Amino acid sequence: MNLRSIAAVLAVLSVAFDAQAQPATARLDDLVRMRIEGDRSGVCVQAARIELGATPELATAEACAIQRADRPPRDARFEVGSLSKVFVGVLLAEMIERGELKLDEPLQSLLPPGTVLPANASITLVDLVTHTSGLPALPPTFRPRGGFANPYADVGVDAIYGGFAAAKLVGPPPQPYAYSNWSFMLLSDAAARRAGKPFDVLLRERVLAPLGMNDTRVARNDGLVRGRSSYGAPVPNWDFPLAFAGAGGIRSTLDDMIRFARAMLDEVPPAAPDTLKRALVASRIKLRTANERLDLAMAWHLLRRPDGSTLTFHNGITGGFSSSLALDVERRRASIVLADAFGGFDDLALHLLDPKAPLAPPRRAVALDLQAAERAAGRYALAPGFTLTIAVEDGRLYAQATGQGRFELLQDSRGDYYTTAAELLIRFARDAEGRASALTLLQGGAAMNAKRIE
DSSP: OOHHHHHHHHHHTTSOOOTTOOOOGGGHHHHHHHHHTTOTTOOEEEEEEEEOSSSOEEEEEEEESSOOTTOOOTTOBEEOGGGHHHHHHHHHHHHHHTTSOOTTOBGGGGSOTTOOOOTTOOOBHHHHHTTOSOOOSSOTTOOOTTGGGSTTTTOOHHHHHHHHHHOOOSSSSOOOOOOOHHHHHHHHHHHHHHHTSOHHHHHIIIIITTTTOTTOEESOOTTBOOEEOTTSOEEOOOOOOGGGGGGTOEEEOHHHHHHHHHHHTTOOOTTSOHHHHHHHHHTTSOOEEEETTEEEOSSOEEEEOTTSOEEEEEEEEOSSOEEEEEEETTTTEEEEEEESBTTOOHHHHHHHHOTTSOOOOOOOEEOOOHHHHHTTOEEEEEETTEEEEEEEETTEEEEEETTSOEEEEEEETTSOEEOSSSSEEEEEEEOTTSOEEEEEEEETTEEEEEEEOO
């Protein structure tokens, strides 16, 4: 989850919600197939829609974009990426219920001895769990040795805690909302340190086991399916050190995520401790406001709709997986989407909750529109001294950044351009005659805008 994905979700939610609309459960298989059929990622999706209101119902669906011999079985584990953060939120809420932590507890009291925060960093637990601490997305000292194919595999204590010395914070919290993986690496380790147990053991004892989530794992790849890029190439699974896995290292199955969603809608196993039952509710209560459309709970994003209703939401994306969990607590509905490809399928999760929310078309590979490609050829300024040159040669479209190698751009059915050389997307802004005047390069959760300079 990042600022760009939040903006995309809020755009979908601008559609007015019909409080009387009931989910069309009979069409779940068709909806999933419609969303992914022929998608260039070759993705397989497992999805669920849960209704616990007046007429309780559970519908599930499994489908693949193409015929695949390696279709994930129903009990397969998926990387859920940043959805891991909501489990950290529940764990922290449970520890608060036990009196082991406090929302206003200073971060300094949770750090290893000798760790020194910047002078203006009076950060508390609530600042971290709502992404309002002022800490950046990753520590300044974060340098993945293996690159971004498996970025967190070798992240260590020196990077996580040594990063404070290099961090430049604007001022004391609360700062404006800025999504931070670093915050949740700190939180998962801090919870474990306070409890005196490894993070995976603590999470299993306090949350997973009481909810019956027996197939969910922390930072373990056994039973995990292989992920795919947005263009269908196999990619490595991500590895996480256990201590910092709260940022994105949980792997889960559809059935376990259904159990979690039910618990978040107050259908909790009777034998679960009262501290956990209270924590599930507390974790979704507003703590901070990000803007006029977005409130913040304990990791959860509370998305406010024009009609006044609220959607409790989080998603996750790793190098080869996408996940979404949406809750309509008031109407006791939930939707879950687990996908074994990069790219994000939040629109499907939102549509499963509200049929009025638009469903995006699949991203299919299409033949290059040569005329449109020629009208995009030119140089674009990404930064001072750093340009991206777009050129057509022998009926093919190429891109080359300053000081880097050239790569071919392919076109998809949404009119965007991608490459099999890296996980990126290029979107052109065009004038009335179809000539490109600017572009946006989307990569690694960030968007870079560039104006045409010739």
